[in-house]
Amino acid sequence: SQTIHQWPATLVQPVGSPLSLECTVEGTSNPNLYWYRQAAGRGLQLLFYSVGIGQISSEVPQNLSASRPQDRQFILSSKKLLLSDSGFYLCAWSVRSEQYFGPGTRLTVT
Amino acid sequence: GENVEQHPSTLSVQEGDSAVIKCTYSDSASNYFPWYKQELGKGPQLIIDIRSNVGEKKDQRIAVTLNKTAKHFSLHITETQPEDSAVYFCAASPFGTASKLTFGTGTRLQVTL
Numbered sequence: 001s002q003t004i005h006q007w008p009a010t011l012v013q014p015v016g017s018p019l020s021l022e023c024t025v026e027g028t029s030n031p032n033l034y035w036y037r038q039a040a041g042r043g044l045q046l047l048f049y050s051v052g053i054g055q056i057s058s059e060v061p062q063n064l065s066a067s068r069p070q071d072r073q074f075i076l077s078s079k080k081l082l083l084s085d086s087g088f089y090l091c092a093w094s095v096r097s098e099q100y101f102g103p104g105t106r107l108t109v110t
Numbered sequence: 111g112e113n114v115e116q117h118p119s120t121l122s123v124q125e126g127d128s129a130v131i132k133c134t135y136s137d138s139a140s141n142y143f144p145w146y147k148q149e150l151g152k153g154p155q156l157i158i159d160i161r162s163n164v165g166e167k168k169d170q171r172i173a174v175t176l177n178k179t180a181k182h183f184s185l186h187i188t189e190t191q192p193e194d195s196a197v198y199f200c201a202a203s204p205f206g207t208a209s210k211l212t213f214g215t216g217t218r219l220q221v222t223l
Contacts, residue, residue, distance in 0.1 A: 043215040090153050097142045097203055099211055101153035
């Protein structure tokens with residue numbers, strides 16, 4: 001069966017520090033991969049999606065970037081965090097249309 | 111692009127009652143409509159989905175209905191239980207693309223004893 005992992009589960013970072021969140025998927029090949037952000041009590045905002053290694057589409061201009069160095073690995077990065085980057089970051093994968101989410105990373109920027 | 115509206119934003123029902131959450135979408139090309147349940151501090155969980163060639167789909171106590179003419183779909187939960195308390199999201203997508211889902215804004219369901 002397929003499994004999606006995200007780490008870390010929680011993170012507290014100061015403004016201006018770098019960020020690296022990692023997501024890996026097991027049990028499937030060539031999935032579409034997604035990064036979402038969810039502000040407290042809000043809906044899901046799609047940040048990036050990828051249909052293959054090295055193929056990244058950005059949905060929202062911001063100081064975040066994404067990379068897909070391997071088929072089942074998706075990384076979300078920032079060189080300098082802003083207070084507004086705080087939120088719940090979710091990685092998801094899909095084959096065809098069904099999307100499945102990871103457990104999320106709670107990021108607090110102080 | 112697609113726009114999905116979801117109502118109500120909060121819903122409180124007594125245990126055993128039914129709950130209905132409604133969504134409308136704008137893009138007539140959308141033909142895949144999933145529903146997710148998100149418990150506090152967790153990632154959303156896919157609970158049921160429907161495709162445009164089907165008008166209704168049922169799985170135990172939950173059902174989804176779709177009206178493509180009206181661009182409207184709904185989630186129905188019968189015999190609600192306290193463990194149904196969560197935030198529910200609807201979404202829409204054109205099948206066969208990169209599966210980009212457009213989500214509604216969520217409904218917080220509270221099932222009271």
